[in-house]
Amino acid sequence: MGRHIKKKARAEIVGPQVKYLTPDSTLKLICRVVQSTEASAFIFWYHNNRMINYDLDRGINVSTEADFHYSELTISQASKEHSGNYTCVPSNSQPASVVVHIFKGKVPLQAGRDG
Secondary structure (H helix, E strand, O other), rough: OOOOOOOOOOOEEEOOOOEOOOOOEEEEEEEEOOOOOOOOEEEEEEEEOOEEOOHHHEEEEEEEEHHOEEEEEOOOOHHHHHHHHEEEEEEEOOOOEEEEEOOOOOOOOOOOOOO
């Protein structure tokens, strides 16, 4: 049997793995599926282990272009309750996660601001 080195498809969330925002700002997370040979059947977003793709009432909007291996999560007017772990889970690849901190006050200098 020949050995084939196959790279695993994986998700990647654009930007730093820890994001800092102030209340009422817009949180935007972009997930890309890389090293995948086929389109994802779905790309789900989770906030602290809860699937949030359809949480429109919480100000959450998800736009997915599965054919293009791309999904964007937007939360307008983010509040402290939106802090936590966000995970992008495509149907056919490894997930990716970031941690979001939303709080009043100064953002840690080394972190910068990212929305």
